[in-house]
Amino acid sequence: MKRFVRGDIDGFFALGLDNLVMLILMSNLCQGFLGFSPELFFGTILPASAVGLAIGNVYYWRQALRLAERENRHDVCALPYGTSILTIIAFVFLAMFPAQQMALAEGLSKEEADLVAWRAGLLACFGSGLIEFFGSFIVYKLRDFTPRAALLSTLAGIGFAFIALDFVFRSYAFPLIGLTTLGLTIIVYYGGVRLKFGLPAGLVTLFLGTAIAWGLFYAGEPSVVAKTPFQTSALGLYIPLPIVGDLWAAFEMAPRLLPVLAPLGIIHLVLSLQIIESADAAGDRYPARSSLAMNGLGTVGAALFGSPFPTSLYIGHPGWKALGARAGYSVLNALFIGAVCLSGTASILFYFIPIEAGMAILIWIGVSMMSQAFEVTQKKHVPAVVFGIIPVVGAYGALILKHGLATAGTVAQTSFFNETVLRVMEKSRTFFGTGAFAIEQGYVYTSLILSAATVFVIEKKFHYAALWFLAAAIGSATGLMHQYELAFADSVSKLDIDLNQWFWSYLTISALLWATPLITTEKQPEHLL
Numbered sequence: 001m002k003r004f005v006r007g008d009i010d011g012f013f014a015l016g017l018d019n020l021v022m023l024i025l026m027s028n029l030c031q032g033f034l035g036f037s038p039e040l041f042f043g044t045i046l047p048a049s050a051v052g053l054a055i056g057n058v059y060y061w062r063q064a065l066r067l068a069e070r071e072n073r074h075d076v077c078a079l080p081y082g083t084s085i086l087t088i089i090a091f092v093f094l095a096m097f098p099a100q101q102m103a104l105a106e107g108l109s110k111e112e113a114d115l116v117a118w119r120a121g122l123l124a125c126f127g128s129g130l131i132e133f134f135g136s137f138i139v140y141k142l143r144d145f146t147p148r149a150a151l152l153s154t155l156a157g158i159g160f161a162f163i164a165l166d167f168v169f170r171s172y173a174f175p176l177i178g179l180t181t182l183g184l185t186i187i188v189y190y191g192g193v194r195l196k197f198g199l200p201a202g203l204v205t206l207f208l209g210t211a212i213a214w215g216l217f218y219a220g221e222p223s224v225v226a227k228t229p230f231q232t233s234a235l236g237l238y239i240p241l242p243i244v245g246d247l248w249a250a251f252e253m254a255p256r257l258l259p260v261l262a263p264l265g266i267i268h269l270v271l272s273l274q275i276i277e278s279a280d281a282a283g284d285r286y287p288a289r290s291s292l293a294m295n296g297l298g299t300v301g302a303a304l305f306g307s308p309f310p311t312s313l314y315i316g317h318p319g320w321k322a323l324g325a326r327a328g329y330s331v332l333n334a335l336f337i338g339a340v341c342l343s344g345t346a347s348i349l350f351y352f353i354p355i356e357a358g359m360a361i362l363i364w365i366g367v368s369m370m371s372q373a374f375e376v377t378q379k380k381h382v383p384a385v386v387f388g389i390i391p392v393v394g395a396y397g398a399l400i401l402k403h404g405l406a407t408a409g410t411v412a413q414t415s416f417f418n419e420t421v422l423r424v425m426e427k428s429r430t431f432f433g434t435g436a437f438a439i440e441q442g443y444v445y446t447s448l449i450l451s452a453a454t455v456f457v458i459e460k461k462f463h464y465a466a467l468w469f470l471a472a473a474i475g476s477a478t479g480l481m482h483q484y485e486l487a488f489a490d491s492v493s494k495l496d497i498d499l500n501q502w503f504w505s506y507l508t509i510s511a512l513l514w515a516t517p518l519i520t521t522e523k524q525p526e527h528l529l
Contacts, residue, residue: 018314139273
């Protein structure tokens with residue numbers, strides 16, 4: 001097989017566009033939501049991301065060529081690889097933002113709090129890479145005791161709430177951009193049609209959204225584009241350098257971060273395995289262990305050079321193969337991302353292409369994540385998927401509540417994060433904020449446990465379900481789940497040994513499940529009644 005073929009150009013546009021949208025999202029969250037300085041983002045985070053992408057893209061390029069040579073084939077497609085939207089969203093909202101808010105509540109300056117937040121992301125990224133690497137040797141065992149519905153429901157919830165729903169709100173805030181591009185995305189991706197002349201749908205969507213945004217700007221209408229002239233200060237040559245000292249300093253946050261983020265790492269690992277199985281079904285049989293291990297090493301490499309965002313195998317290998325992509329598109333992606341990240345020219349793209357121009361693609365990704373959970377799950381396990389989604393949506397509701405309280409507090413120049421405000425809200429029976437904040441803490445655990453336990457109840461394996469609820473009781477008693485305390489402008493998890501009401505509730509359910517075979521009888525099918 002040739003190192004590069006014509007189809008690699010089409011594959012590169014599709015993969016490069018996905019990675020470009022991820023970079024725009026990273027910029028929007030890091031520089032916009034978290035308020036990181038351009039020096040930190042352009043000087044450290046982006047170059048480190050390029051390192052992680054280069055490690056994997058080059059490896060999977062060579063892996064595809066070796067497979068083609070070994071099997072004497074000309075149609076082998078390399079595994080698609082880039083930065084995962086799942087971990088970008090999760091690490092910002094689960095690790096970096098809480099760490100930043102805690103640091104500010106403790107009196108640190110904004111610059112110092114940003115450093116804490118970045119280091120929290122580094123540790124989460126490094127830990128995720130280690131889970132992926134070492135998990136590659138035992139991943140099949142993980143799938144034995146954790147039902148697929150439980151693993152996918154957490155992904156479905158994150159895709160629905162933190163990705164799709166969040167950007168749908170933004171689409172309706174800027175309808176000319178958001179709804180127009182969303183309509184085109186629905187037509188192409190769900191209508192079973194392709195654009196003429198072989199134009200990549202994602203590229204056209206991005207171009208259309210950008211054109212509308214700038215058209216509104218020049219027409220004097222409200223728009224999302226930058227109102228200030230483009231600054232060239234971010235342009236330059238950025239050499240990735242190891243940041244071992246910062247990563248080492250981040251390990252003091254390990255007791256709080258790793259227990260919360262470990263389930264995401266495991267889910268990410270199993271999802272990567274499913275992607276490799278998908279490639280196998282498309283005719284490209286790659287060794288799972290080495291493919292997963294290299295994915296983990298790419299993430300570790302990114303963290304060692306300063307990126308808080310893991311690399312990932314991408315869903316949709318059969319789609320890239322259908323485009324005619326083979327091996328070369330992978331290395332083309334590494335060269336493109338490396339060029340824009342190491343030269344600072346990514347700043348030009350971020351300036352001229354607003355995140356709103358590409359949010360229809362992100363909505364499609366979120367919807368796809370949720371759809372997959374229902375498509376590949378047995379029909380009788382669908383209730384388990386729904387139960388797994390509820391805690392994630394609850395956590396998103398808590399985030400909305402926190403934004404509302406923080407904004408009101410800013411206007412009133414005080415803090416509304418106190419029990420009095422929450423109790424007044426509950427007395428009016430409008431919203432139970434204490435419940436929202438409780439479910440927010442460790443919601444990934446809660447999602448996994450509720451879904452897994454429901455699957456085992458459906459299968460009448462009540463003792464297995466009891467063990468999952470026993471795990472929930474332990475998590476509640478140790479602070480991995482539900483325990484929280486109110487800071488000046490946030491609710492934060494509280495790691496503490498406390499035999500609270502959540503603990504006793506889960507323990508009671510566990511005991512009830514353990515006794516279920518003794519106190520119940522088999523329900524007869526309706527046709528026998």
